[in-house]
Amino acid sequence: MFVRILFLIAFLQFLPDTVSPIWASGSDALESGRKTSQSLISQGKNLFVQYCAHCHGTSGDGDGFNAEYLEKEPAELSHKKFQAKKTNHQIFRAIQKGGEGVRKSTLMPVFGNTLSEAEIWALVAYVRYLGKDDAHPVFLPTGASTERPAGMRLSRKDIQAFAHWLEEEGKKDALAAEGEKLFKKKKSCFACHQLDDEGGRVGPELSRSGRLYRPEWIYAWVMNPQAYQPESKMPNMGMLPEEARSITAFLNSRVPEDRKFSDDLTPYLQATGDPEKGKALFYDPEGQVYCSKCHRVHGKGGEVGPDLSHAGTSRTAEFLLESILDPKAVITSGYATVLILTREGKFITGIKEVEDDSGMEIVDKEGREIYIRKEEIKKYKTQKISMMPGNFKDLLEVQEVADILAYLKTLTLPEFSKEPKPAQ
């Protein structure tokens, strides 16, 4: 015990930002004789794969696919030095408060508004496991909350107030400049999103966001992604409404002239579509397109492609059209296609669902889930193609596309619609 304390003291000098002595923390090192529970570690593993591995790597070596796009290297969590110099509480705080809360790079996102305290402890346990560190067993402190922070969901009034603000002030250059600063420096957005040629690749590229997303949606989404997509990898960053407004003003100003849509969309936009006809096409198993084979709307339909239940609220007509006519132009994040060559010489292609140390789970275009172990994979690469058929433009008449578009536009969240609230 004594030797261990000396050892820790020796490390203290490398810790300029440490104020309190590290052996003082409750669930920490010197509670000797007890071990971290397996169930805490495996809960941590699932969370790590979902929220951390893209930057820190599945083994915590700091080499996730997104790491090369970051100006600051993600910490090598599995490294002995890292393990030795951090207490469990310090690791907990870094995850909970993000880089901005512990005076580290803001490229490390904040997770305390997204995950429960118990989940963050499970992550600490898994970080220790990755480092093969037995010296700091992790225990759930009594009273650690197991509930995820609720986060707020904007009401119709909030969204109308935002729309009003956008109209009055939202186009000012000063706001966009402030939003750019938040995006690139003060918040973690740049760690996951590409703008022009810089930035991370975890989420979609946002260089064209002024054309692709409705501003009300950007605002609502950024305030709380989990309200609309509980499993999103994008954490709730606990933003103040004015911060989210500036960021929206900035993203909404991004309408590059040289990044036009790949097709001329005018004839499709000018035709008047019939949503009922569009809906019939969408769900027709005998039809040429059968969108619902792959897409869910309000729980009905396949799971190969993204859920389209609120596509009309979040996407502009141009975005929706481009997705139908030229699916590979923008690959929805999380739906990249991988091509795998197995050791037996077989090719398998599908959408990568999960990847961890032992293998990869993919979904093929029939919606079948296939698990492939690492040892079976000879080579694999991510492809710039979509699992969505690329020939709808030839199969469908302009009028039919306009009908489908009209149907997609009806898929809205009630609080975003412009009509006054119906009497109850």
Ligand code: HEC
């Ligand atoms: C978008 C990329 C990204 C994601 C996602 C991410 N991190 Fe990090 N993380 C970083 C970067 C970059 C640093 C380095 C910060 C620095 O040294 O200034 C870092 C640092 C850390 C640190 C060390 C902080 C310190 O005090 O030195 C811990 C612990 C950590 N991350 C844990 C996690 C966990 C756990 C998750 C998942 C819940 C996660 N990170 C998700 C990019 C990321």
Ligand code: HEC
């Ligand atoms: C840890 C990575 C991460 C960080 C940090 C992050 N995002 Fe995202 N973002 C994503 C992912 C992944 C998606 C894809 C949507 C999903 O999860 O379904 C996304 C989607 C989006 C979208 C499109 C929403 C839609 O309807 O598809 C916008 C706009 C956006 N993010 C803005 C931001 C802004 C602004 C910030 C900073 C305040 C930010 N993001 C920080 C990962 C991140």
Ligand code: HEC
């Ligand atoms: C074989 C499966 C399949 C069929 C059939 C299919 N899609 Fe898709 N769709 C996908 C996949 C996978 C993606 C995500 C990859 C991408 O962005 O291309 C996608 C993406 C989209 C997107 C973009 C979603 C977003 O938010 O980024 C829209 C919109 C869309 N599809 C509409 C349709 C419509 C309308 C039809 C019918 C005319 C259709 N799809 C038919 C598989 C399919």
